[in-house]
Amino acid sequence: MRQPRQPRLKSLWVVCVTALGLSGLALAADPPPSSYMPVVITETFQAIKSRMEGAKRGVMQRHRSLLEQRYDLSNRPVAGLTMTRGKPVQGGVRARLPSGVTWEELGTMTPEQIRERNAFPIGFLPLPHPNHPEGGMLFPQFQIDELKRLEQRDLTRFDLDFDLPDHFVPEFPAPIFLTTRPDLGDVSKGKVVNINNYFELFNGILNPKQLEGLRLLVTPFPQQQFNQTEDRRSALPSRGVACLDCHSNGHTSAATHLVGDIRPQQFRHRIDTPTLRGVNIQRLFGSQRALKSVEDFTEFEQRAAYFDGDPVIATKKGINILDRGHQVHAMGEFQALLDFPPAPKLDIFGRLDPAKATDQEKRGEALFFGKAQCSSCHSPPYYTDNTMHNLQVERFFRPQMINGRFASADGPIKTFPLRGIKDSPPYLHDGRLLTLEDSVEFFNIVLQTKLEKQEKEDLVAFLRVL
Incomplete structure (x- = not known):
């Protein structure tokens, strides 16, 4: 900080x-300007806490106003559609249109025309952290409450609250499916896996090495905002954060953070915590995709991302150096077992089974592999190409400051798998797209595919069954 x-x-x-x-x-x-955060804090902890608590209301009101300006935040679920454990899926395009333009018109305009008319929806611009100059890990309130109940560990920040309404984030607790035991279905039994119950839930299902890896994944370690120093954002000295706090049940609760590998602060990207489901088929990790294995990611996440990419601060606050040959490999081996949720309408190649799919889903599949160009990056069976692409979204808007975030070029972003995508809102790397309908409208503009209204609806129908 x-x-x-x-x-x-x-x-x-x-x-x-x-x-x-x-x-x-x-x-x-x-x-x-400096790449380093201050090591010596010149205010007392009580002075820092008092000052930031006093500013909290204004900070959150400013960010809430931005969200309401960008999106329709109402609770409007799709009738009859739920995530795997039953949470309703939100529907409809939620990004607000600029005055005097329609989605159909935007889909026919060139990037230059959209930029010149300032017509790019502000909900499609980079999304800032609730307090971008401050940043840091931030968890939804329902998750904070449950962890307090289970472990008496408090991930409340005295300076900030989570920003997105609960109905726009994944279900909690998320189900857990294992590649090694698909016959068991959801092995979480509707519980949040934590340090108190992991052994009870997984003993006899995992081997000893995998069980040790899971133990480490649910063990809290010091982190930038949650630690024992005066430079923390928890009221009391904290045991820290566990890997499966952000990646709750091996999935995600939409907890947010800022990438640690960009400076200065206003250029850092917000992170929508990605799911760990299917990491066994992925080959790029970390916010800049510089890590090539889940073991690399596991080891350096606690050395870098936990402390905003500052090794000096990591030393001060209590860096946890894992043993590569034993601990890291065990943690990686458990993560590699996390499977996607079942998709009963897909065949063994990841394509629709014609006998099970509706006509609309079939039309959506044809668009996905044709006019919409989705399969150029998202190829079956897991709907990723394991690489990165630069969408050059900056073609559509002028660089601008948004609540402390300088919105300019995103650069290359990872192609995440689309399997189980309806269970993983919000979308894009920073969570700026709240629904699948938003995602289709965004890519229709950015890729200039000129989809008709019915084609967009058909494409969404296909995405929901992946």
């Missing part, structure tokens, strides 16, 4: 040196 500035003192200094004709002095200028 950046050390808090003292704007009032600085303004008084500027007034004084200006009055003396010394306004060109280097002392009046902002400090030079």
